[in-house]
């Protein structure tokens with residue numbers, strides 16, 4: 727608890743933002759040599775349906791910044807509930823090879839689509855805007871696939887699984903479909 731005019735303490739801010747529950751994505755693209763690049767991000771959000779737009783935020787000090795800002799596109803790998811270890815691996819600074827033993831296919835622009843995810847969105851990068859210590863990467867969705875698996879949940883700095891609410895509308899059934907725009 728703090729007074730409304732108190733200076734926003736960074737640790738308190740992180741902790742408070744952690745109450746906003748999210749899914750977890752691994753954002754992927756390709757390096758200049760075609761090598762796979764990936765980083766864990768929960769700043770992903772939907773923006774517009776017509777046209778289909780999404781955004782996410784990447785730290786300006788990320789070793790992947792140049793790859794994401796120079797590539798023409800990226801893929802959103804929405805992690806399934808069994809992929810918490812992948813989330814941790816793609817969030818590890820200086821990991822020697824994040825893609826070691828990770829099965830993936832390549833999307834339309836070569837961005838890795840990691841096997842076993844809840845869903846994939848393939849995006850064309852529309853805009854990169856500076857915002858404090860991050861950049862906001864905006865993309866237009868060009869292909870989607872929903873694999874019908876339950877999504878991994880991130881809350882208060884830890885991982886969780888979905889559980890239907892006992893009294894409210896139940897979780898939607900998980901259909902399998904694959905669509906390309």
Ligand SMILES: Cc1cc2nc3c(=O)[nH]c(=O)nc-3n(C[C@H](O)[C@H](O)[C@H](O)COP(=O)(O)O)c2cc1C
Pocket residue numbers: 750764765766767768769770782783784785787788789790813814816817818819820880
């Ligand atoms: C659940 C979770 C969500 C994260 N979300 C973001 C994010 O949205 N943006 C970001 O820049 N870093 C985020 N991070 C931290 C990055 O994954 C991590 O700093 C990064 O992978 C470090 O490696 P790199 O900068 O060399 O790519 C997140 C980490 C975790 C565990």
